[in-house]
Amino acid sequence: DIQMTQSPSTLSASVGDRVTITCRASQSISTWLAWYQQRPGKAPKLLIYKASSLESGVPSRFSGSGSGTEFTLTISSLQPDDFATYYCQQYNSYSLTFGGGTKVEIK
């Protein structure tokens, strides 16, 4: 099974900050990676798919990059709505695995 490791697990930042979250796969997954945002008490929301494709309706301050085993989610200028938990998710051989999550907190 492919394992996904996110870092950091918690991140403290201020409005306007540039934020980067990393996700590492235990083996190469090409660009088969998605990113989700989850606010407390809500379902996850798709932000990025195929490592760098922005889901329709998602603000352009969100971007994704990477391939193989290392991926990043970047928020170019953190907004109040962005304080949430972020998950990466890989898809490989018809099996999906999520990372452990990164909680973005107010500094």
Add this chain to the structure above:
Amino acid sequence: QVQLQESGPGLVKPSETLSLTCTVSGGPINSYYWSWIRQPPGKGLEWIGNIFYSGSTNYNPSLKSRVTMSVDTSKNQFSLKLSSVTAADAAVYYCARAQNGLWLNYWGQGTLVTVSA
């Protein structure tokens, strides 16, 4: 706009079978993959499995022996059964649409299932 709604008992006894249904509205169930994901309180997300509208399935290997998913295209619904539940199966259960079976672009609001005698 596609909407998904989970339904089913919120309380299941240990050793019994958890049964949930997801009703899809605003779009067809045909031609898509559909997923179940769960999240224990305060913890991360765990993929349970996918089902194609034709009925073919892929399950999480760690749950495969206890999971059965099915689809009813006439009702625009798909379902999850998880047998022999324990306290470790207590979680919010989400249904979602898996675009090409790969990423989850529409989600239900989730339903909390508690396991207790």
